[in-house]
Amino acid sequence: MNSVTLGELVLTNARIVLANEVLEGSLRVDGGVITDIGAPSRTGLDLDGDYLIPGLVELHTDHLETHYAPRPRVRWNPVAAVQAHDAQIAASGITTVLDAIRIGLDEDTDVSAEEMRILAGAIRAGMDAGRLRAEHYIHLRCEVSAPDCLDSFLAIKDDPLVRLASLMDHAPGQRQFASLDAYKVYYQGKTKMSDAELDAFTARRNAQSLAHSGKHRRMISQMCHDQGIVLASHDDATRAHVEEAVDLGLHIAEFPTTLEAARASRQAGLSILMGGPNVVRGGSHSGNVSARALAEADLLDILSSDYIPFSMLQSAFSLADGVEGISLSKAIQLVTKRPAEAAGFHDRGEIAVGKRADFVHLRIEDGIPIVLTVWRQGQRVI
Numbered sequence: 001m002n003s004v005t006l007g008e009l010v011l012t013n014a015r016i017v018l019a020n021e022v023l024e025g026s027l028r029v030d031g032g033v034i035t036d037i038g039a040p041s042r043t044g045l046d047l048d049g050d051y052l053i054p055g056l057v058e059l060h061t062d063h064l065e066t067h068y069a070p071r072p073r074v075r076w077n078p079v080a081a082v083q084a085h086d087a088q089i090a091a092s093g094i095t096t097v098l099d100a101i102r103i104g105l106d107e108d109t110d111v112s113a114e115e116m117r118i119l120a121g122a123i124r125a126g127m128d129a130g131r132l133r134a135e136h137y138i139h140l141r142c143e144v145s146a147p148d149c150l151d152s153f154l155a156i157k158d159d160p161l162v163r164l165a166s167l168m169d170h171a172p173g174q175r176q177f178a179s180l181d182a183y184k185v186y187y188q189g190k191t192k193m194s195d196a197e198l199d200a201f202t203a204r205r206n207a208q209s210l211a212h213s214g215k216h217r218r219m220i221s222q223m224c225h226d227q228g229i230v231l232a233s234h235d236d237a238t239r240a241h242v243e244e245a246v247d248l249g250l251h252i253a254e255f256p257t258t259l260e261a262a263r264a265s266r267q268a269g270l271s272i273l274m275g276g277p278n279v280v281r282g283g284s285h286s287g288n289v290s291a292r293a294l295a296e297a298d299l300l301d302i303l304s305s306d307y308i309p310f311s312m313l314q315s316a317f318s319l320a321d322g323v324e325g326i327s328l329s330k331a332i333q334l335v336t337k338r339p340a341e342a343a344g345f346h347d348r349g350e351i352a353v354g355k356r357a358d359f360v361h362l363r364i365e366d367g368i369p370i371v372l373t374v375w376r377q378g379q380r381v382i
Contacts, residue, residue, distance in 0.1 A: 010044030014052040029357040032377030054336040055095025055358030078122035090133035092309040093360035098139035104149030133381035137163040144216035145209035168234035171209035236261040257288035273302040276311030
């Protein structure tokens with residue numbers, strides 16, 4: 001988004017989704033900030049009675065890497081990859097996004113740590129040049145079991161766009177892959193390893209986890225606290241996992257895999273984040289706890305797109321339509337206000353006077369929210 005003078009904007013005849021109600025009316029923007037919300041106006045851009053919701057705030061998307069490395073050993077120009085990713089993000093109603101950069105590599109990818117830093121540089125260049133539709137930050141996905149995790153973290157932690165770090169360990173037999181059968185299906189489907197190759201791979205992953213996970217969690221957590229980087233756990237499965245997260249000073253519980261872990265996270269005051277695809281598909285692809293079940297138990301605070309950008313918007317409307325006790329306003333908070341607060345963005349995430357004018361204009365067709373227009377700071381980007 002090119003730097004321009006942000007003038008006045010009036011939107012009227014809209015169903016405006018506020019934090020606690022849906023208001024049929026209009027709003028006024030001046031200088032990229034909401035200055036008034038009220039009754040329908042005789043002037044302004046007529047939204048024909050469609051919905052107007054806050055711009056979505058995305059904390060965990062793995063989507064950028066698929067543009068840069070769409071096939072094994074295939075690389076796309078990093079600037080082009082960022083632009084393509086940004087366009088899809090914005091068209092999905094996301095106006096603030098934390099792009100996941102992989103920290104600590106293993107054998108399931110051929111993307112190097114240096115290439116991850118190149119991608120981070122392309123994000124920064126796009127932001128500096130003002131040519132990105134959404135506002136981009138960086139989320140460091142720290143695979144703490146990987147031998148190179150700490151070195152990779154040290155090489156990028158000072159980037160000013162780094163806003164969030166998550167601590168994850170995908171070794172088999174625990175967390176996301178407590179089921180070894182699910183682990184086998186996932187990795188053999190992804191890598192085409194034979195049974196013998198998978199057995200050797202599993203043994204290496206477990207040995208690396210034992211050698212590195214504990215110390216990397218402690219060291220990275222301390223450095224994040226020192227630099228004001230928000231911390232998240234990942235795939236907690238047990239109360240002990242949650243207690244470890246609390247001891248390390250983490251704030252967000254990403255993708256808890258069991259009801260036990262979600263309940264413990266709520267009791268500990270962690271914000272519980274689940275994936276939109278889990279909601280849309282009706283369950284986890286790894287056989288873990290359903291995000292919809294957590295929503296029904298009031299154990300869901302934040303929805304992320306994970307690997308499908310549009311799933312944030314789709315899942316929010318799905319929950320509002322299908323889960324008792326979840327109004328549209330509450331469902332939209334899961335993709336706007338709640339993630340903004342968890343990441344420390346206090347100027348956005350809801351339609352309220354004084355907040356940033358980040359909006360999505362949409363209507364529902366055949367049960368699907370269709371994005372028509374997106375504004376960031378009062379400037380149209382879609």
